[in-house]
Amino acid sequence: MRTASITGWGHYVPERVVTNDELSEYMDTSDEWIRSRSGIRERRFAAENETTATMSVESGRRALRCAEVAPEAVDLLLVASSSPDYLTPPVSSQVQEGLGLPTNGAMQLTVGCTGFVYALVTAQQFIETGACDTVLVIGTELVSRWLSWNKRSTAVLFGDGSGAVVMQATQTGGMRSHVLGSDGAGAENIIVPTGGVAEPITHAHVANNEPTLEMNGREVFKFATRILGRAVTEALQASPYTVNDIDLLVPHQANARIIQYAADALGLSDDQVFMNVDRYGNTSAASVPLALSEALDAGRAAPGDTLALVAFGAGLTWAATILDLPESLPTPVAKRAAHPSVAGTVA
Numbered sequence: 001m002r003t004a005s006i007t008g009w010g011h012y013v014p015e016r017v018v019t020n021d022e023l024s025e026y027m028d029t030s031d032e033w034i035r036s037r038s039g040i041r042e043r044r045f046a047a048e049n050e051t052t053a054t055m056s057v058e059s060g061r062r063a064l065r066c067a068e069v070a071p072e073a074v075d076l077l078l079v080a081s082s083s084p085d086y087l088t089p090p091v092s093s094q095v096q097e098g099l100g101l102p103t104n105g106a107m108q109l110t111v112g113c114t115g116f117v118y119a120l121v122t123a124q125q126f127i128e129t130g131a132c133d134t135v136l137v138i139g140t141e142l143v144s145r146w147l148s149w150n151k152r153s154t155a156v157l158f159g160d161g162s163g164a165v166v167m168q169a170t171q172t173g174g175m176r177s178h179v180l181g182s183d184g185a186g187a188e189n190i191i192v193p194t195g196g197v198a199e200p201i202t203h204a205h206v207a208n209n210e211p212t213l214e215m216n217g218r219e220v221f222k223f224a225t226r227i228l229g230r231a232v233t234e235a236l237q238a239s240p241y242t243v244n245d246i247d248l249l250v251p252h253q254a255n256a257r258i259i260q261y262a263a264d265a266l267g268l269s270d271d272q273v274f275m276n277v278d279r280y281g282n283t284s285a286a287s288v289p290l291a292l293s294e295a296l297d298a299g300r301a302a303p304g305d306t307l308a309l310v311a312f313g314a315g316l317t318w319a320a321t322i323l324d325l326p327e328s329l330p331t332p333v334a335k336r337a338a339h340p341s342v343a344g345t346v347a
């Protein structure tokens with residue numbers, strides 16, 4: 001049966017590591033507060049010459065190389081981002097050009113931190129209907145340029161990065177179910193209020209260092225703890241599986257406490273849940289593909305395994321999907337490093 005599966009992955013993070021102690025130099029905060037409230041130790045900030053497009057090109061290139069897919073073979077490109085280089089053109093067109101992809105089609109999906117899972121489900125539809133054989137799905141965010149050191153409860157949480165997967169028509173593996181959600185009643189809870197057509201930037205905004213990201217942390221926390229476990233449970237109910245079949249949960253990396261809460265509610269043990277929020281903070285739409293790519297690199301999931309991906313974010317939105325990895329996958333980086341004979345075949 002024709003299904004849509006992950007056949008390659010890759011990620012890119014900027015070189016610059018920003019520790020909690022560094023943030024404490026320009027904000028009234030502390031390593032202790034940030035770690036205990038969020039589990040974050042450090043995050044990456046993009047260099048001046050980096051943009052959402054350049055980071056996307058890098059992670060996309062790595063995913064294509066991992067899948068051994070030539071750029072010419074990509075039928076469709078999807079880039080999930082809420083921090084694109086420009087309001088228009090879509091960053092997907094910049095990435096299509098940067099990667100040398102055919103002019104088949106490319107689109108940007110702006111669905112906050114949930115964007116990558118929405119994009120994955122979109123790719124599935126194109127593949128299962130036979131419209132596409134190969135879709136490159138990227139999630140990238142450069143949020144650091146929107147952080148205000150006057151808004152400490154938001155500024156300490158975010159970081160920059162990019163993750164990508166190649167989705168292809170395969171005979172094994174496949175996406176078993178999904179849940180997509182949106183509740184605009186919570187729209188004000190995560191917002192960049194200026195810079196769009198509702199509130200174009202004025203001199204007063206510039207003097208105030210806007211646009212900046214604003215978040216009602218407490219409300220989002222309550223929403224997240226409610227929705228994460230629920231979305232996975234609903235996706236499982238729509239799939240042939242139960243929670244016992246999940247080999248690895250890859251959740252949106254917003255806050256270790258939120259992830260732990262969801263894992264406990266679902267009855268999952270620590271080794272069934274992937275976390276890298278301590279090293280990257282919340283990278284919004286990049287968070288799930290960055291975590292997924294690191295998990296696959298580390299061999300935390302094997303061919304044929306069943307994964308649950310789940311995310312929540314601006315909108316407010318949420319999404320979950322239950323998927324099986326195909327029976328054949330590229331060798332994880334961890335194994336490649338141990339076997340020099342295959343090292344270097346995939347970046």
Ligand code: UT7
Pocket residue numbers: 028029030033034037038113152153154156190215216217218220221224254255258282284312313314
């Ligand atoms: O993808 C988007 C998803 N977003 C999220 O997942 C965010 C969800 N929310 C959260 O993770 C948490 O609400 C936060 C980590 C943002 C905040 O944790 P909290 O336990 O809800 O703290 P709080 O906002 O209730 O603040 C507690 C105290 C306050 O002081 P008072 O009023 O009790 O004296 C804050 O002023 O902590 C203070 N505070 C800080 N102190 C040191 C807030 N931010 C900081 C800070 N450093 N960075």
